[in-house]
Amino acid sequence: xxxxxxxxxxxxxxxxxxxxxxxxxxxxxxxxxxxxxxxxxxxxxxxxxxxxxxxxxxxxxxxxxxxxxxxxxxxxxxxxxxxxxxxxxxxxxxxxxxxxxxxxxxxxxxxxxxxxxxxxxxxxxxxxxxxxxxxxxxxxxxxxxxxxxxxxxxxxxxxxxxxx
Amino acid sequence: xxxxxxxxxxxxxxxxxxxxxxxxxxxxxxxxxxxxxxxxxxxxxxxxxxxxxxxxxxxxxxxxxxxxxxxxxxxxxxxxxxxxxxxxxxxxxxxxxxxxxxxxxxxxxxxxxxxxxxxxxxxxxxxxxxxxxxxxxxxxxxxxxxxxxxxxxxxxxxxxxxxxxxxxxx
Numbered sequence: 001x002x003x004x005x006x007x008x009x010x011x012x013x014x015x016x017x018x019x020x021x022x023x024x025x026x027x028x029x030x031x032x033x034x035x036x037x038x039x040x041x042x043x044x045x046x047x048x049x050x051x052x053x054x055x056x057x058x059x060x061x062x063x064x065x066x067x068x069x070x071x072x073x074x075x076x077x078x079x080x081x082x083x084x085x086x087x088x089x090x091x092x093x094x095x096x097x098x099x100x101x102x103x104x105x106x107x108x109x110x111x112x113x114x115x116x117x118x119x120x121x122x123x124x125x126x127x128x129x130x131x132x133x134x135x136x137x138x139x140x141x142x143x144x145x146x147x148x149x150x151x152x153x154x155x156x157x158x159x160x161x162x163x164x
Numbered sequence: 165x166x167x168x169x170x171x172x173x174x175x176x177x178x179x180x181x182x183x184x185x186x187x188x189x190x191x192x193x194x195x196x197x198x199x200x201x202x203x204x205x206x207x208x209x210x211x212x213x214x215x216x217x218x219x220x221x222x223x224x225x226x227x228x229x230x231x232x233x234x235x236x237x238x239x240x241x242x243x244x245x246x247x248x249x250x251x252x253x254x255x256x257x258x259x260x261x262x263x264x265x266x267x268x269x270x271x272x273x274x275x276x277x278x279x280x281x282x283x284x285x286x287x288x289x290x291x292x293x294x295x296x297x298x299x300x301x302x303x304x305x306x307x308x309x310x311x312x313x314x315x316x317x318x319x320x321x322x323x324x325x326x327x328x329x330x331x332x333x334x
Contacts, residue, residue, distance in 0.1 A: 142247070146283070151282065154280070155282065157247050159250045159290075
């Protein structure tokens with residue numbers, strides 16, 4: 001019970017502080033989740049890291065999701081953990097298909113550098129102000145973003161290298 | 165002098181054999197295959213089994229594994245090759261000296277196997293000529309031995325290598 005109240009406190013604080021930038025929150029299955037607007041993501045992340053009641057000093061994961069057929073189509077998910085407070089929160093941001101860009105939070109958590117590159121590589125989500133936004137798993141000559149749901153499974157890629 | 169009798173001053177074990185140079189070279193080649201293993205997945209474990217004491221590939225002369233392609237004449241591709249790895253495999257193949265033979269071991273190297281996805285090359289014969297394919301996922305060490313025996317037959321009979329009809333024109 002104690003932890004439940006504490007986790008909900010984070011969401012309440014977030015909603016209070018950022019108002020309409022927090023679109024919705026829920027704590028289904030004990031997982032605190034907030035859907036926020038992309039315009040203030042850096043601000044929100046900085047707050048979550050520095051606020052004495054939050055102290056999310058450990059960004060565990062960042063990933064993209066492709067909800068093909070929905071509008072907005074893409075989603076970026078941040079999983080945060082506090083080593084200090086031992087609590088977690090999940091932040092989600094929806095992005096439109098015609099403009100899948102969002103501000104990079106590498107300035108907040110440097111560890112998310114490669115995660116943002118991966119989301120860029122796999123989903124084509126562009127992270128503005130990222131220090132080095134290039135493909136991380138696929139090679140440079142690779143065409144397309146393979147984890148998008150409309151990437152054709154049978155598509156074959158050019159092989160590059162000494163045989164050319 | 166009757167057939168089979170030899171002069172008293174003949175060298176011990178004397179006598180001689182007649183052969184062609186090609187046949188002699190082929191015979192030597194057959195029993196001194198230097199494999200280079202390009203192991204990227206679970207097939208590599210079966211290769212280790214084949215070289216181990218139980219299956220003992222050295223019985224067939226394919227004993228000395230060379231971890232430099234410049235000293236090898238058999239390229240054993242054991243495992244999944246993806247697009248990013250493909251240029252590396254081609255570079256290794258090109259470094260090998262002629263004559264050279266290529267064995268595609270297992271479903272992945274032969275056809276991509278069940279990895280029909282964005283990252284995996286659908287068979288190494290898309291980029292290099294292959295002489296022998298070993299089916300299986302993974303094949304057991306007997307499969308590798310079988311491939312070596314087939315290669316030995318190819319060497320013995322002078323069967324054309326896959327690289328001589330490469331690239332395949334359809």
